[in-house]
Structure formats: C-alpha cells, structure tokens
Amino acid sequence: MTSNYREIAPTQLDAGIALPDDITLTRIGNQYTKATLITPAQTYPELKSWISGHVDFVRSLYQQDRVLLFKGFSPFKERKDLSEIVGLVSDSKALQYAEPSTPRTKVLDDIYTSTEYPKEQQIAQHNEHSYSDFWPKKLFFYCEQPAASGGQTPICDSAEVYKLIPEEISRRFESKGGVMYVRNFTEEMDIRWQDFFNTNDKRAAEEYCEARKMGYKWQDDEKLMIYQVSQAVLTEKTFGRKVWFNQAHLFHYSNLNEEISAYLIDVYGMENLPRNTFYADGSEIAVADLDRIRKAYQDAMFRFEWNKGDLLIMDNVNFTHGRDTYSGDRSLLVSMSEEDGISNYNA
Numbered sequence: 001m002t003s004n005y006r007e008i009a010p011t012q013l014d015a016g017i018a019l020p021d022d023i024t025l026t027r028i029g030n031q032y033t034k035a036t037l038i039t040p041a042q043t044y045p046e047l048k049s050w051i052s053g054h055v056d057f058v059r060s061l062y063q064q065d066r067v068l069l070f071k072g073f074s075p076f077k078e079r080k081d082l083s084e085i086v087g088l089v090s091d092s093k094a095l096q097y098a099e100p101s102t103p104r105t106k107v108l109d110d111i112y113t114s115t116e117y118p119k120e121q122q123i124a125q126h127n128e129h130s131y132s133d134f135w136p137k138k139l140f141f142y143c144e145q146p147a148a149s150g151g152q153t154p155i156c157d158s159a160e161v162y163k164l165i166p167e168e169i170s171r172r173f174e175s176k177g178g179v180m181y182v183r184n185f186t187e188e189m190d191i192r193w194q195d196f197f198n199t200n201d202k203r204a205a206e207e208y209c210e211a212r213k214m215g216y217k218w219q220d221d222e223k224l225m226i227y228q229v230s231q232a233v234l235t236e237k238t239f240g241r242k243v244w245f246n247q248a249h250l251f252h253y254s255n256l257n258e259e260i261s262a263y264l265i266d267v268y269g270m271e272n273l274p275r276n277t278f279y280a281d282g283s284e285i286a287v288a289d290l291d292r293i294r295k296a297y298q299d300a301m302f303r304f305e306w307n308k309g310d311l312l313i314m315d316n317v318n319f320t321h322g323r324d325t326y327s328g329d330r331s332l333l334v335s336m337s338e339e340d341g342i343s344n345y346n347a
C-alpha cells in the first residue's frame with residue numbers, strides 16, 4: 001500500500017525546511033507500520049553527499065516519520081561514510097555495542113556487522129537492547145550486499161504491536177513489573193561471559209553486574225548466571241504512545257524450534273537454559289501468551305527488499321526490526337546512536 005507523499009510532506013516539515021526537488025518521497029508500509037521511502041527523482045546522487053547537503057531536511061523528516069529508507073542513490077564509497085552520516089543526523093555520537101545479545105564484528109570504531117546469526121534461522125522482531133535499562137534511540141542499517149534471496153529486515157511499529165496484544169496479556173506484564181531476563185553463560189553455548197563483559201577478569205564482571213543492578217551467580221568456575229529485570233512497556237515521549245518494548249518472546253526458550261528447546265531443556269534443565277525470560281517476580285510466562293505476542297508482531301510487520309547502497313534510519317523505541325532467513329552472502333552494516341534509558345521514561 002503506497003500513496004504519494006509529496007503533497008502532505010511540506011506542511012509537516014519544520015518551519016523553514018523545504019522539500020528538496022531532486023527526490024521523491026513515498027509513504028510505504030501497511031495499516032500498522034509505515035516508513036518513508038526517499039528516492040532520487042532523476043539522477044543518482046551519491047548517498048553521503050546528498051544527505052550531507054540536506055541534513056536539516058533529513059532530521060526534520062525523521063522527527064515526524066521515524067523510519068527513513070533511502071533507495072536508488074549511489075552507494076557509499078567507503079565504510080566510514082556511514083560513520084559520517086551517523087554523526088550528521090544524530091544528536092550524539094555513535095554508541096559502542098555493550099552487553100551484546102549476539103555476536104557482531106566491529107568493522108570501524110562505531111560500525112558493526114549486523115548480527116552474525118545462522119542464515120537459516122529468523123531473528124524475531126525486537127527493539128535493540130530493550131532487555132536492558134539503556135539502549136540506542138537511533139539505528140542505522142546500510143546494505144553493502146543483499147542476500148541472494150531473503151534476508152529482509154522487517155519492521156513493526158511498537159505502538160501498534162502494543163495495541164495488537166490483548167490487554168489481558170499486556171496488563172499481566174505491566175502489573176508484574178516487567179520482564180526478568182536470565183542468561184547462563186557456558187563455554188559451549190551462546191556467547192561466553194568474557195565476550196559479554198568484554199573482560200577475562202571475574203571480579204570486573206561482578207563489579208559490572210553490581211553497577212548495572214544485575215544479579216549474578218557463579219554456578220562453577222566458568223559458568224555464570226546473570227539476571228536482570230527490565231521494562232515491558234514504555235510511554236514514548238514525543239508521540240505520547242505506549243510502546244511494547246521488551247524481548248520476552250525472543251529470550252524465552254519457546255523462541256527456538258521445538259527440537260532445539262527440548263534438547264536444551266534436557267541437557268541444561270529448565271533453570272539453566274542459556275537464556276530464558278520470566279515475569280519480573282520470577283513467575284513463568286505462558287508460552288501461549290508469548291505466541292500471542294509473536295502474532296501481534298506478525299500482523300504489524302512490514303518488509304521491503306534490500307538493494308546494494310540502501311540505507312535505513314530508524315527509531316529504536318517506536319519501531320522494532322528483525323531478520324528473515326536468507327541464502328547466499330549478505331552484508332549489512334549497523335550503527336547505533338543517541339543513548340537513551342529508562343530514567344528518561346515513566347515506565
């Protein structure tokens with residue numbers, strides 16, 4: 001479902017900001033999730049120079065639409081062009097990827113590869129770092145090489161997801177005080193505690209947990225359990241909307257296929273799974289409720305095709321992202337900026 005956006009855009013831009021005449025804006029998406037597509041009208045300007053020359057416009061458009069997809073421009077000449085763009089359209093510098101959920105490779109100081117996760121497995125929708133009490137407000141995804149097939153980055157509007165989740169379920173999360181994330185780091189599964197804390201020093205890891213109000217317990221010399229309670233919902237400030245903002249469905253063992261989760265439960269036991277979620281009070285979350293949440297994401301989801309040189313700039317509080325399965329090689333660069341955290345919200 002698309003519509004010509006050009007007519008309404010100028011009235012919604014900040015005063016004094018004109019719509020450049022060498023691009024076309026198109027609203028794309030579905031009834032729940034919408035994005036703004038920016039394409040060159042005739043020529044194919046280089047993406048970095050075009051954005052550099054229209055920073056106020058891009059910032060103003062972002063302020064109202066929150067998901068900007070640049071397509072059809074000439075690609076960046078080098079990876080550091082992305083760093084430059086991140087700097088230009090962000091209110092603060094790019095962030096380091098602390099407390100990783102999954103492995104990423106740093107390719108420049110503030111640029112990472114997208115999550116290195118098996119291509120035959122889908123990555124469920126999530127707001128980046130929403131299992132924590134701090135997160136980036138803005139995300140940048142740049143397509144260096146699209147997959148041979150699949151590999152899209154579907155997105156959902158988090159406020160629509162909240163509305164699509166039955167009230168009975170969201171109320172349960174809110175009244176129980178949010179989500180408890182439990183991780184068990186072992187040598188053989190998932191990421192190692194040394195990689196999560198970015199140190200080999202146990203005491204340093206413990207101090208980090210203490211400072212971040214995470215619980216921790218050494219199960220033996222190398223096995224570390226950590227747990228943390230975080231928000232289920234945020235009231236977003238600019239638009240005043242309630243957004244579903246957690247990864248209960250993604251960290252829960254039911255996110256894995258049945259064969260794998262049955263194997264893990266067999267090997268580690270329910271309490272020692274590499275990752276799992278509970279309500280904040282430690283009580284179990286019903287799989288049926290998580291499946292209903294997954295359906296809300298499924299219903300709200302919008303996906304587009306990646307082409308080389310495409311850039312997605314998106315709001316990490318108002319929107320979620322995920323990754324489809326794919327074949328062939330795929331290279332997406334990721335950067336995150338504008339640190340935000342629970343202290344800025346009345347959760």
Ligand SMILES: [Fe+2]
Nearest residue numbers: 126127128321
């Ligand atoms: Fe992500």
